[in-house]
Amino acid sequence: MGQNDRMERRERADAARNRQAILRAAEELLRRHPPEQVSVERVAAAAGVGKGTVFHRFGSRAGLMVELMAERARELEQAVAVGPPPLGPGAEPVERLVAFLAAVAELGSRNGNLMAAHEHAMVTRKAAETPREANPIYVYWHGHVSGLIAEARPDLDAELIAHMLLGTLHMEPIASQLRAGEHKRLAAGFAALVRSLLGDG
């Protein structure tokens, strides 16, 4: 039926402009300051809009962070789905996994504070109402990683181990190394871990 007949009228032009202004302002602030210093009010001020507008557009601070993160993750998602191996389909699971984790690490090193802010935002949620798994980026990453693990080693607890591997990135001591640009070291660590876990060297 005409279910989505005219259900979603496009965002008004000024609204779209503000959305961009807010995203870009938040991005810029996060490049220069640790996440807990980037308050919604500061973002609003930097974007030249009122605080209410930010909440209007993104629902919450967490919503803003998720959106920002999603922007960054989209490219990686493409590469995984339809790009060339080893990131994309075609290579062995082990190689794909190593490549994927390296890519995530690199993404983290280029957007250090954002990753932290994203995580922080998810944790500082009102009560435990919305399960943190509701974060779409994490769900996707976890699905991919645990799929590859299951493919290579059906005997393992893939879901759990996928959480473990990804958990690493949310860890402060490691995140700060990431921020310091040490993503190669991290990727090497991942590679060692994954290779000895899934067999082959």
Next chain:
Amino acid sequence: MGQNDRMERRERADAARNRQAILRAAEELLRRHPPEQVSVERVAAAAGVGKGTVFHRFGSRAGLMVELMAERARELEQAVAVGPPPLGPGAEPVERLVAFLAAVAELGSRNGNLMAAHEHAMVTRKAAETPREANPIYVYWHGHVSGLIAEARPDLDAELIAHMLLGTLHMEPIASQLRAGEHKRLAAGFAALVRSLLGDG
């Protein structure tokens, strides 16, 4: 010399009593509520003291959480230092590591919200002033784990991998499984990881 002649006069009796009251109240609240709902004010009220007293005794919210965590970690530290194998000295590094991670997982499953609160408190720190590594419990755990790894596989980046293994526990999806009592599953995951990483099965 009489360096510590009378340097540190003991805590006054009433102060010691309050310290205990606060610790016990915080413990109780954390057993029943997620950490972000356990504010310093609530703890103070539950302990029957003024808010100021809590800060006087523990310096900050984070200080309180660290102290609470330290109480729990002390027993484990003892077991590692002088207890029987495989946790204590004597067993192979691989076995000691598997045992240690299982013990930490179990500790976490018995004190779910505390672990989370502890982590949360470390992260929500004023700026990045005090490096999070300043958390003595984490420093100890990391030292132990990375020592064992280095012993078994001198070729690996032990420090990094130790961070990775421990990072797992601070991860929400895993922490919530821990809270659900699934520490056996976690321990098994660790065991698989460690065994295939450090050789032997």
Next chain:
DNA sequence: TAATATATGGACCACTGGTCAAGTTTGTCC
């Protein structure tokens, strides 16, 4: 141009961790 849906901003709210000066309690020494 008029009508209507949408967007805006900032005063306002409840709450947070943290501070501090003023008052109270304790331990010690005579």
Next chain:
DNA sequence: GGACAAACTTGACCAGTGGTCCATATATTA
């Protein structure tokens, strides 16, 4: 016992947070 200093307690207070609300302004469409 009493006196005195040091240690301790307290709650009003502060700056800041994320989030709400709605009177007002603006874009769109007919």
